[in-house]
Amino acid sequence: APIAAKAQDAVEWRMQALWDAGTTPFEFEKKFVERVSELTDGNFKITLFSAGQLVPANQAFDAVRAGAFQLMKTFDGYEAGKIPAFAFTSTIPFGFPESDQYEAWFYEKGGLDLAREAYAKAGLFYIAPTVYGEEPIHSTVKIETIADMAGKKGRFVGLASAVMADQGVSVTPLPTAEVYTALEKGLIDFADRGDLTANYEAGLGEVAKFIILPGVHQPTTATSYVANQGAYDALPDDYKAALAVAAREISGSLRQHIMVQNVDVLKKYGEQGVEITQLDPADVAANRSKAVESWKKATKEDDLANRVLASQIEFMTALGLI
Amino acid sequence: MLSFMKSVSSIVTGVNRLFFLLAAALIFAVVPILLFEVVARYLFDAPTVWAMEASTLIFGPHFMLAGPYLLHLKGHVAVDIFSEKLTGLPKVALDVFSYAVIAVFAGVFAWVSWPLAINAYSLGETSFSAWNPPVWWLKFVVPLSFALLFLQALVEACNATRPAQDQTGASA
Amino acid sequence: MSSEFVLAIMFASLVGLLLTGLPLAFTLGALALVFTITLWGPAALSVTVLNLYSTMTSESLLAIPLYVMMASILQRSGVIESLYRAMELWSRRLPGGLAVGTIAICTIIAAMTGIVGAAVAAMGMLALPSMLKRKYSPELAIGTICAGGTLGILIPPSVITIVYAVTAQASIGQMFIAGVVPGLLLASLYIGYIVLRSALNPSIAPRPDNDAPTTWEERIASLKSLILPLLIIVGVLGTIYMGIATPTEAAAVGVFLAFLSSLIERRFGWELISGVALDVVKVTAMILWITIGARAFVAIFTGTGGADFLLSFIQDLDANRWIVLAIMLGILFFLGMFLDEMGIILLCVPVFLPVIDFLEFDRLWFGILFLVSAQMAYISPPFGYTLFYMKGVLPAGIGMGTVYRAIVPFILLQAIGIFICALFPELVLWLPQSMIN
Ligand code: NA
Numbered sequence A: 001a002p003i004a005a006k007a008q009d010a011v012e013w014r015m016q017a018l019w020d021a022g023t024t025p026f027e028f029e030k031k032f033v034e035r036v037s038e039l040t041d042g043n044f045k046i047t048l049f050s051a052g053q054l055v056p057a058n059q060a061f062d063a064v065r066a067g068a069f070q071l072m073k074t075f076d077g078y079e080a081g082k083i084p085a086f087a088f089t090s091t092i093p094f095g096f097p098e099s100d101q102y103e104a105w106f107y108e109k110g111g112l113d114l115a116r117e118a119y120a121k122a123g124l125f126y127i128a129p130t131v132y133g134e135e136p137i138h139s140t141v142k143i144e145t146i147a148d149m150a151g152k153k154g155r156f157v158g159l160a161s162a163v164m165a166d167q168g169v170s171v172t173p174l175p176t177a178e179v180y181t182a183l184e185k186g187l188i189d190f191a192d193r194g195d196l197t198a199n200y201e202a203g204l205g206e207v208a209k210f211i212i213l214p215g216v217h218q219p220t221t222a223t224s225y226v227a228n229q230g231a232y233d234a235l236p237d238d239y240k241a242a243l244a245v246a247a248r249e250i251s252g253s254l255r256q257h258i259m260v261q262n263v264d265v266l267k268k269y270g271e272q273g274v275e276i277t278q279l280d281p282a283d284v285a286a287n288r289s290k291a292v293e294s295w296k297k298a299t300k301e302d303d304l305a306n307r308v309l310a311s312q313i314e315f316m317t318a319l320g321l322i
Numbered sequence B: 001m002l003s004f005m006k007s008v009s010s011i012v013t014g015v016n017r018l019f020f021l022l023a024a025a026l027i028f029a030v031v032p033i034l035l036f037e038v039v040a041r042y043l044f045d046a047p048t049v050w051a052m053e054a055s056t057l058i059f060g061p062h063f064m065l066a067g068p069y070l071l072h073l074k075g076h077v078a079v080d081i082f083s084e085k086l087t088g089l090p091k092v093a094l095d096v097f098s099y100a101v102i103a104v105f106a107g108v109f110a111w112v113s114w115p116l117a118i119n120a121y122s123l124g125e126t127s128f129s130a131w132n133p134p135v136w137w138l139k140f141v142v143p144l145s146f147a148l149l150f151l152q153a154l155v156e157a158c159n160a161t162r163p164a165q166d167q168t169g170a171s172a
Numbered sequence C: 001m002s003s004e005f006v007l008a009i010m011f012a013s014l015v016g017l018l019l020t021g022l023p024l025a026f027t028l029g030a031l032a033l034v035f036t037i038t039l040w041g042p043a044a045l046s047v048t049v050l051n052l053y054s055t056m057t058s059e060s061l062l063a064i065p066l067y068v069m070m071a072s073i074l075q076r077s078g079v080i081e082s083l084y085r086a087m088e089l090w091s092r093r094l095p096g097g098l099a100v101g102t103i104a105i106c107t108i109i110a111a112m113t114g115i116v117g118a119a120v121a122a123m124g125m126l127a128l129p130s131m132l133k134r135k136y137s138p139e140l141a142i143g144t145i146c147a148g149g150t151l152g153i154l155i156p157p158s159v160i161t162i163v164y165a166v167t168a169q170a171s172i173g174q175m176f177i178a179g180v181v182p183g184l185l186l187a188s189l190y191i192g193y194i195v196l197r198s199a200l201n202p203s204i205a206p207r208p209d210n211d212a213p214t215t216w217e218e219r220i221a222s223l224k225s226l227i228l229p230l231l232i233i234v235g236v237l238g239t240i241y242m243g244i245a246t247p248t249e250a251a252a253v254g255v256f257l258a259f260l261s262s263l264i265e266r267r268f269g270w271e272l273i274s275g276v277a278l279d280v281v282k283v284t285a286m287i288l289w290i291t292i293g294a295r296a297f298v299a300i301f302t303g304t305g306g307a308d309f310l311l312s313f314i315q316d317l318d319a320n321r322w323i324v325l326a327i328m329l330g331i332l333f334f335l336g337m338f339l340d341e342m343g344i345i346l347l348c349v350p351v352f353l354p355v356i357d358f359l360e361f362d363r364l365w366f367g368i369l370f371l372v373s374a375q376m377a378y379i380s381p382p383f384g385y386t387l388f389y390m391k392g393v394l395p396a397g398i399g400m401g402t403v404y405r406a407i408v409p410f411i412l413l414q415a416i417g418i419f420i421c422a423l424f425p426e427l428v429l430w431l432p433q434s435m436i437n
């Protein structure tokens, strides 16, 4: 077993973020790194790289496993094709409508342990999630109910593509880079892409005159801080605590920042002439029950995935969501 | 011994030529697949979940598996400003050096990519798209291509030391 | 290890190894291995391989084999040769007429794809044999194609523009529109240069031997050869701009139409198909193996902070805003000499944009200057990727030295283009602003 370093020992790690440099969430990764340094008297230094700088964001998992860098911010869903449980620890289409509920599942309902179990298999240590709200749906046609989406061409990825297909959407898997042009040219009717601010900056308001909220395909999102197990084990306890504390702080502060930012950006969309459609919560709830069947298919009968889903369904039922 | 070397070298080159031709044929499949997608989506409002993904799954093996034989064809582009002026021993030495570098590069890439492929296989990796096909096999294309390149580089290094008329002609 | 040292040693070893005649793909890949092991240790080697999987499944790079296929079919079925014959008939009074026509075709292809490898390889196969056959100087022909082939970066659609826009948080649509006028400006600069050079020195672009004036019947008859290429252009551009297909899918439509053309020309058959298959696999594998090496090299260069001191130099620079701008563009050009465009964008945009904001320059306008610089990087020796793609489709006997000589005037034209765009921002901003209002 590696000998734990002494608290005053200098440790240098490399971390690749999930976000492009300059974006809001990337600024919060900078804060994370600064906070960890601050909590360890400047002894734990993490060099931050933006998405794709070292490896493509969806390949970071294997890079951290191999020890190419020690820490990543990732989206568990990238690896759901390997470990089915990750389908539910990143975002659940038609799942928890409130970020607090999803975060509570992690911290209060054993979600953290389940996520750690999933990552442990790969020699990785799951530190903590950053939980925040929805990603919107941008549409070129007016959609007022979930039933309106049926038969229309929508761009979704990951579990959302399967769930939305089961809701009757003609799912068209396009790369993120194609979304703007595909909406503009009418190749597709509606699409998911990023959060409200990122999509505003990419100009989606210019080409899609309707926004549908809540983004039922991704009502809440959890991205994860994940470390190489060996590197993590070698840390002194107070460095480990610093990671956990900073992670939990960032989760709350990014979420609140997005909440404030959304108010401003929705106003800007309004100035562009974009119309915001709010789906009826009863409509969403009714289709959530339908989505449960799609979720179950995604477990691929994997034991851990089944346990994760069962735990989430139990909590959703207790909350009266199902 | 020499004839043994020669037959090993022609087996390696022959196998790589087969992969090259297979790779060349593969890419034609992309055209009807993408046309089908365009027609299905535009005329019938029924986009497929598989067409674009299937095309990209063909794309990787297409260029990866063609790489080793392309070395034999001298199709990997180089700066020839100085090397084209060399003859005799210096040229042989430089050629052997180049192929040795390529062999090391290919060997290390094959070695690094192998456990990633094994891991993808043992987890039965799928793409997790709406179509969700198995994709672990794609990760084996990488070490396979690099291993074949490794062998081809060794063969070319040997060929470079032999007089020109002894070498098999470079033709596809 | 200090950033200056990393930069110097990586640059020097890249140049040194390349000059031994080791192919570019393996030069980049082998250096990525050596630097990863020495700077980060063997555990980090997976970085070099992991970049490969997303190259293997890239939807936008899939355009490369498709455009090469289209070009190869058209070349082998004689469609392009008749097109150049028609251009010859119609442009006999215009010095360097065929090179001018080539730039026009490049501009059209630029509106179909933003993947430079696809455009350059396709144009190399299409235009080069026809120009060389008519005794155009290899330098003029090669320079024309390399420069023209990069126009796709500025003229939409363009993947690099999208990457820039996303990294800079600019509207993709506005960036696209802003690229149109500068793209056409560059095309005009190329044309002006070609005409001038050819008028001054007719031996580099000889006029047709036959001095007998062609009759109008002959000329009109030659227009028939435009029908098939036009059909393909309309087919590809139409499917993209009417929202029928993505650019990659539209390339497949183009291949289908090219096959139809070969049927009409009665050239369709096993000979054509096998020839096309070999063209496609050779060119695609050549380009993509370079991409593999480049992605690995850029990752380790970025990771070890090779450009850090250049970037922090800009951040701390306290000088006249135009000087700062000029230095920024100079850094882009320098890094572009050995990094790929994605690497440059990921490295520089986040550092440069706050400086641009501080100096109160327009972000959209800077974006275009940035993209023209990236375009310049694509054709700048020693590593301009375009030059290697071009070399890959050259006939035997033309070496890299010719390609390097060929490109120099066009790099200067690019520099003039940047200068004009910098001096007259309205050239860049007028179109996007008038589209909004
Ligand atoms: Na373009």
Ligand code: NA
Pocket (backbone or CB within 6 Å): C336, C337, C338, C339, C376, C377, C378, C379, C380, C381, C383, C384, C385
């Ligand atoms: Na360059």
